[in-house]
Amino acid sequence: MKAIVQDAYGAPDVLYLSEVEEPVAGDDEVVVRVHAAGVDPGVWHITAGMPYLVRLMGVGLRAPKARVAGNDVAGRVETVGANVRQLQPGDEVYGCKPIGDGSFAEYVAVPAARLAAKPANLSFEQAAAVPVSACTALQGLRDRGQIVPTAKVLVIGAAGGVGSFAVQLAKAFGAEVTGACSTAKLEFVGSLGADHVIDYTKDDFTDGRRRYDLILDTAGRRPVTQLRRALSLRGTLVIVGGEGGGRWLGGFDRQILRAPLLSVFVGQSLRPLTATVRARDLDVLRRLIESGKVTPVVDRTYPLADAAEALRFIHDGHARGKVVLSIAGD
Numbered sequence: 129m130k131a132i133v134q135d136a137y138g139a140p141d142v143l144y145l146s147e148v149e150e151p152v153a154g155d156d157e158v159v160v161r162v163h164a165a166g167v168d169p170g171v172w173h174i175t176a177g178m179p180y181l182v183r184l185m186g187v188g189l190r191a192p193k194a195r196v197a198g199n200d201v202a203g204r205v206e207t208v209g210a211n212v213r214q215l216q217p218g219d220e221v222y223g224c225k226p227i228g229d230g231s232f233a234e235y236v237a238v239p240a241a242r243l244a245a246k247p248a249n250l251s252f253e254q255a256a257a258v259p260v261s262a263c264t265a266l267q268g269l270r271d272r273g274q275i276v277p278t279a280k281v282l283v284i285g286a287a288g289g290v291g292s293f294a295v296q297l298a299k300a301f302g303a304e305v306t307g308a309c310s311t312a313k314l315e316f317v318g319s320l321g322a323d324h325v326i327d328y329t330k331d332d333f334t335d336g337r338r339r340y341d342l343i344l345d346t347a348g349r350r351p352v353t354q355l356r357r358a359l360s361l362r363g364t365l366v367i368v369g370g371e372g373g374g375r376w377l378g379g380f381d382r383q384i385l386r387a388p389l390l391s392v393f394v395g396q397s398l399r400p401l402t403a404t405v406r407a408r409d410l411d412v413l414r415r416l417i418e419s420g421k422v423t424p425v426v427d428r429t430y431p432l433a434d435a436a437e438a439l440r441f442i443h444d445g446h447a448r449g450k451v452v453l454s455i456a457g458d
Contacts, residue, residue: 130146139176143232156241157212158215160203163252163456164453165200166260169442170369185227196233201224201236202223202253205218205219221244232455234456249418258417259405259410262297279302281298285345286346288449291309299322304323306326309326334358336357346369
């Protein structure tokens with residue numbers, strides 16, 4: 129089968145199209161014929177092997193352990209493992225491979241616990257945009273953020289993959305939502321349903337004039353001490369991912385060091401988030417999507433062979449919502 133592989137860490141150009149062996153389902157896995165695969169910043173970090181912390185997370189110290197790139201997947205079940213009861217061949221599914229164990233291929237073996245029925249009102253391309261980003265937004269707001277109706281919520285990076293889902297989910301939970309983004313994306317964030325939109329290139333939302341009960345930061349650059357100025361006295365900051373910073377920890381130093389240490393001394397909750405894609409949350413998202421409360425936004429699609437170009441587009445910060453690889457027709 130055809131797949132996008134990499135033999136070394138580096139810029140997106142290390143990715144190339146190759147022929148590899150088709151996978152076989154383990155006892156707790158299913159083999160999926162991939163129709164579409166989502167592209168997100170996490171794939172860029174694994175491709176680049178940067179910061180070095182990523183390599184220590186099990187993806188390989190000097191070179192990637194798994195050659196095939198990608199995480200998100202949507203397609204049809206081909207075969208099921210001996211222990212799988214909830215899925216059967218022909219089912220339309222969406223979900224996610226374990227980190228560093230790729231989905232940019234014509235067929236993938238995926239743990240059944242990481243798959244669920246695809247929302248009936250979505251194409252495969254739309255469904256592939258959901259798993260990692262929407263589960264991250266859901267777990268950030270509901271689990272780490274403990275969102276409640278009428279809460280004042282600020283989503284930083286509201287135009288991105290996680291942010292575009294977070295705005296819609298926060299509205300579905302009954303919150304008053306403010307989205308922060310760059311000038312060019314203000315209209316887009318407003319179209320997602322945000323009650324207020326802030327241009328973070330011009331407006332300092334951390335000056336203390338406005339306070340929020342919950343901040344979900346997906347942009348990964350501002351110091352925790354600065355973000356605290358925008359929190360209510362008992363507010364919660366949830367930090368997703370990490371961009372910028374040094375070669376060893378990158379922007380993840382806020383999650384690993386700064387937020388946990390500072391939380392000991394302040395009344396606010398400063399919480400890092402490492403999300404996990406799991407079937408029960410995919411089912412929650414499916415119901416929200418089928419009810420019309422949440423809609424994935426796909427900025428553009430690329431063919432499988434152009435995975436490197438798709439990754440560059442994501443890393444350069446151009447995307448509104450998600451970018452997807454189209455691998456097989458519906």
